[in-house]
Amino acid sequence: MSSSEIPRHSMNRRRFVQLSAITAGGIVAASYNIPASAASTSGENKMANNKTVQAPRFAYVGSRTTRERNARGDGITVYRYEPETGACTLVQTLNDLVNPSFLTFNHPQTHLYCVHGDLSEVSSFAIDAKTGELSKLNTVSTQGKNPVHLSVDPTNNFLAVANYAAGSFALFPIQDDGSLGSSSIPELLPGEAGPHRVEQSGSHPHMIPFDPSGRFLVIPDKGLDGVFVYRVQNNNAKLTATQVSMVKSREGSGPRHIVFAPGGKYAYVVNELDSTVTGFAYEAEQGVLTAQEILPTLPSNFTGNSRAAAIAMAPSGKYLYVSNRGHDSVATFSIEENGGFSIKGHTPSLGRKPRFMNLTPDGSRLLVANEESDNIISFDVDRATGGLTANGQSIKTGSPVCMIFKTT
Template sequence: MFAYVGSFTTVERKARGAGIHVYRADPASGAWTHVQHVGDLVNPSYLAVSRDERFLYCVHGDGDYASAFSLDPETGRAKLLNRAAAGGKNGVRQAVDPRGKFLIVANYASGSVAVLPIAADGSLQDQHQLLDLPGEPGPHKTEQPSSHPHDVVFDPSGRFVLVPDKGLDRVFVFRFDAARGRLSPAETDCVKTRPGAGPRHLAFHPKLPVVWVLNELDSTVATCRWDAGRGALTPIQVVTTLPTDFTGYSTTAEIAVTPDGRFVYCSNRGHDSVAAYAADADNGSLTAIGWQLTQGRGPRFIGLDPAGGFLHAANEQGDTIVTFRVDAGSGLLAPTGQVIRNGSPVAIVFTGTG
């Protein structure tokens, strides 16, 4: 099993990263061993892997393009294939369609979503569709001046793409034409969140028709019913990601769900913790079970390994990746003692199962 870590690299980001790092990950112990450093990359931040695990894709924070890499299944090493225009500024998240033919990119600064074709050799072509996201900005004057899409997620069927927009307090829903690689608004094209919530990321339950939406600005996570026929979201619950006795400034960053759907984790930047929840087996509603400090500043990313046995917290401001063992019975986290030094880490993806 291999882990790929993206990072911020520029002075403008006050960053200390140096490209993409590749690690061999032991699924039994959670231990990582460094394999490769892919340098000469500017802010290779969020990462995505094709479903056949042959290719890696990344967007470049503050840039206007995405990059493609081929992956060696034996060594885990990544080789740059090419770069292609994403049609907007500051791509923050991307997703590969289930057939591996298209890459969908959220352009945060430009308020747009782009579709880039993927060639048979895994390389990218320039975007062939660009959609601007409409709506009124939220009430937060500095964080919500305009549309700021922050994630793109395919539903389990691959027929819909969901885009949480932090700037507009909306989650957009698009139908995806897999043959042509085109997005179009779904019947219920968006759901509005609470004003000032700032929806950032979302995750599907692996079995139930449930979506969890992580709200950055008000530090909450919303449980929503998912209508897979119409592509519609209906919120049923909102809970805080912070302990009741915390009064400082904090924003959320990432959400992770165990493979069995029993537990959900959300990272807090400011409180510098991971909030852990048990998910109801019938409707996915969340009950807080505890908070685990990430042993570093600014956990911009948290990620579970494919088996769900370990959670890794990428502390962007602390320049560390800290590993926690997941208790399969309780869902609680316990540090393993592993602390990987990695400048300004902001994303982790995995390939392989052993």
């Protein structure tokens, strides 16, 4: 990640979506001879925990856009999503945005927020409920360079943003119309930097989600080799954050992203620099993580350069997916009731550098964003076995780095 400000760019923009079968000359993904489920359905879907989720209606893709990133993205692209077939149809391109690299909704999904990677800005948008199209509301300063992740608190009152290069996070009040107010004073993450001379020059928070209870922010810090937990308080309309715990990771591991298992008793952190996943027990009342197990994300015979990136949890809580940039694959892990996990196999990502991936809310498909090959590949998920099989559909879009689904 670069810590310098990146100016607005001029680039050759290409706006198109391609839903096509993988050609005979491409790689055919078959995870480990496990057939894919054809369980994609429209309307409502019942998950293993008996919750009902709506099938997605729209998909939003964020991309990198600047020459300094060697990027080819168009900004934010909006697609109509067909749950029965998985087809995506382009409905809008917002091409005047710089590096809208990570996206999130408020909880009613009436508004969307994005950080602008390599800059110091976060933007808000209203969503048209019928068309899915975005209308920009405002942009405010994050008071820290290179914001990389953001999340909305359970009450929809404020937004939390992680500033990677600045080693800080900031909290923003959400106004009645969905726009953002000015941030609180950024909170610096304390600690000693890891040993990697380039990637660990100081604190580099890479994600800032809320835990399942909504009481705590959980922040993997790639630069400090640790995972922080903070409690947020709203005192007389003033947002403040207090650290309640921090668990150290292996030296040089570079914690990047975290996901929680359904029920919130276990959490899994992907470590970017040493390509591992750490399984944790989570004590939700106190906000304390306790490491239980660490497993590699790469095959034992792989000797090339690779970095772990994205992590996704199946809605059932039985399977975990991690992307490898360099090996260009998705590692699949099975999860036991006690939180233990084991590797099941690796599936080619059908592109270069899979930076991000996301499951559809019903868990029937996994969409893998290959940043360097400008495609998002769709995989059918066998929800009984966790197996992945490429279903022949892809979205052709420049430098994709995030994809989220709107269901309402």
